[in-house]
Amino acid sequence: MYLVKGAAYAHTHDDYNRYMASLTNVNPALAAYLNEADPALWSRIYCPRDRYNIKTSDIAESINSMLKKAKGYPITYLIEFITKKLGRWYWKRREDALSLTTTFSRGIELLLAVREHYADMMTVKRIDGWCFHVRGGQRDCLVDLEAKSCSCGMFGVEKISCSHAIKAAKSARWNMSTVVDGYYRKDYVYASYAANIMPNVEHVPIGPYI
Structure with missing residues (x-):
């Protein structure tokens, strides 16, 4: 299951291929079944639409x-x-x-705080106005703030700054709100639940005593 989850949650095609190669060595029948099931249906990196940081659609x-x-x-x-x-x-x-009182939802604010903690341990070298080479963490990465992408894949898939992108943004003195997708903002959270769900009151008698 560790290998299946790794392939399902992978942020890059290289990571996906690495997990699937390991799974093929351990359980060829399961790897074949997953490939036949179509990775676009269960792997985040092959999903044809943006999934943001949501790993499941099963409510x-x-x-x-x-x-x-x-x-x-x-x-x-x-x-x-x-x-x-x-x-x-x-x-x-x-x-x-x-x-x-924050810009983003509580979950995203917490996630950014954790990633910022790791970002502070990294080093960054500016390549041009938009591109940065960030060293540290599990791998060294190239960050493009204009394209909102990082070679680790996390920034582009989740639409939330990874630690590398946070380090680059802080180096460029960018506000974090510019490198996190607007759908994570608190006003979008409110808008998601703005509609009222009205109770059924047709069976309630209307009279002077109400």
Whole structure:
């Protein structure tokens, strides 16, 4: 599973090929099965669309876990249960987004802080106005701030600055908000949950006592 996850989460084709070569040596049948399944369906580097830092699209398990209490009840109760639960989730996440005092979501801010810690241990050499050679970490990398890419692959795939890109941005005195995709900003987090999920009130009688 270590090799399968490595291939699935790889940020570069070289890393993907390295994991798959090791997997072929250990379990040729599994490697053949994964290749036949089409890497575009399970490997992040071969995904035809941007996946950002999300490794899965399967939200069904989260919903199934939430529905455990309501399973076995009539469908009308189940729908009402889902509506109320989602309404609470959306409201909570809107309030959480409004309370943010940072530029990005809490998870991204924490991730950037960790990567900045490692970036401070690296050295950087400026090649031109946009390109930098950053040394340190698991490998030395070339960073292009204009293209928002790094040879480690992480910057281009996740749309979040890797440690190399952070080192380059700090060297160029760039604000971090310019090298992290806007979708991670707190206003996008709020917009994701801006819609209200209204409860079904048709069955509630309307009268002077309400």
